[in-house]
Amino acid sequence: MSIKKSWELALIDLYDSLRPPSFDIMLILVSALSGILSVLEPVTTPPAVANAVLGAVLFVTSLYLALRASSDLVNLVQTGVMPLYLTYPISRRESSLIIYLTRVFIPSLILLGIPAIVSGVMLYPVVGRNIGEFLIMWVSYLIQAQLYGSIFILASIKTKSSGTSAVISITGYFGFTVTSIILALIGSLNNIEILTKIANSMGLYNVVYDMITKVSTPLWEIFVVPLIFLALFITYIIYFTRRFEP
Numbered sequence: 290m291s292i293k294k295s296w297e298l299a300l301i302d303l304y305d306s307l308r309p310p311s312f313d314i315m316l317i318l319v320s321a322l323s324g325i326l327s328v329l330e331p332v333t334t335p336p337a338v339a340n341a342v343l344g345a346v347l348f349v350t351s352l353y354l355a356l357r358a359s360s361d362l363v364n365l366v367q368t369g370v371m372p373l374y375l376t377y378p379i380s381r382r383e384s385s386l387i388i389y390l391t392r393v394f395i396p397s398l399i400l401l402g403i404p405a406i407v408s409g410v411m412l413y414p415v416v417g418r419n420i421g422e423f424l425i426m427w428v429s430y431l432i433q434a435q436l437y438g439s440i441f442i443l444a445s446i447k448t449k450s451s452g453t454s455a456v457i458s459i460t461g462y463f464g465f466t467v468t469s470i471i472l473a474l475i476g477s478l479n480n481i482e483i484l485t486k487i488a489n490s491m492g493l494y495n496v497v498y499d500m501i502t503k504v505s506t507p508l509w510e511i512f513v514v515p516l517i518f519l520a521l522f523i524t525y526i527i528y529f530t531r532r533f534e535p
Contacts, residue, residue: 294377294463295387302374306361312396315353316403317347320486321484323404332412334412335419336501339426340494343401347430350400354393354438355458362392362445363454385529389522393438399433422501436514437462439521446525465491486510 305341306312323342365371372383405427409416416423437458441458448454476484489495490510499506 291379295380298377299387306391319349319400319404320407323407335416335423336426336498338412338416339423343430346404350397350434351437351462355441360451360455363451381530387527397434429494433493436518443525
């Protein structure tokens with residue numbers, strides 16, 4: 290019964306998360322963007338293809354997640370849908386996992402996956418040299434999206450206003466991004482190596498790219514983004530399970 294109800298809730302919320310026309314438009318946008326970048330960017334290696342295409346797509350994906358994982362989730366509370374979700378005969382922990390999957394993981398998987406396929410096909414002579422490296426880069430972008438999504442979904446269950454939730458989510462995304470840029474600039478201008486390394490580690494795709502291209506990289510850098518994501522994700526699960534009141 291629990292498994293059946295979990296699937297039922299997952300399908301219902303997934304449909305709401307991916308409902309047209311917003312998701313359709315976003316999917317067309319990222320597909321077109323990946324096609325254009327595949328043609329315009331002069332790339333010669335699989336990791337370079339991933340960076341050229343997925344860097345821009347990650348930004349678009351993050352904005353979509355800020356709306357679907359954050360603002361729309363608050364709307365579910367305001368319209369009385371979330372309390373209905375919680376009446377399903379499944380645990381709150383299962384509900385929180387389902388909502389994360391439908392609001393963050395699956396949308397980001399699709400929005401980053403389709404452009405990867407498009408660029409992989411259009412630039413196969415380059416990507417085909419080492420598909421494994423291209424896939425590893427894609428996974429690093431997917432994990433980065435999970436970090437942003439965790440910020441968004443945590444904001445949504447801590448606030449009661451969809452507008453406030455959206456503002457917090459977008460501010461969190463740009464705050465994280467701008468912080469890495471500022472640290473990189475300060476580190477570069479003042480020759481402070483540790484700041485440069487911290488800034489680099491805030492983008493998992495940067496670290497993975499450096500490792501693939503044999504750039505000397507401290508091992509700890511590759512754990513920064515996954516650990517931040519895990520901390521945010523666990524915080525979300527605990528808060529939803531114990532303290533969340535729709």
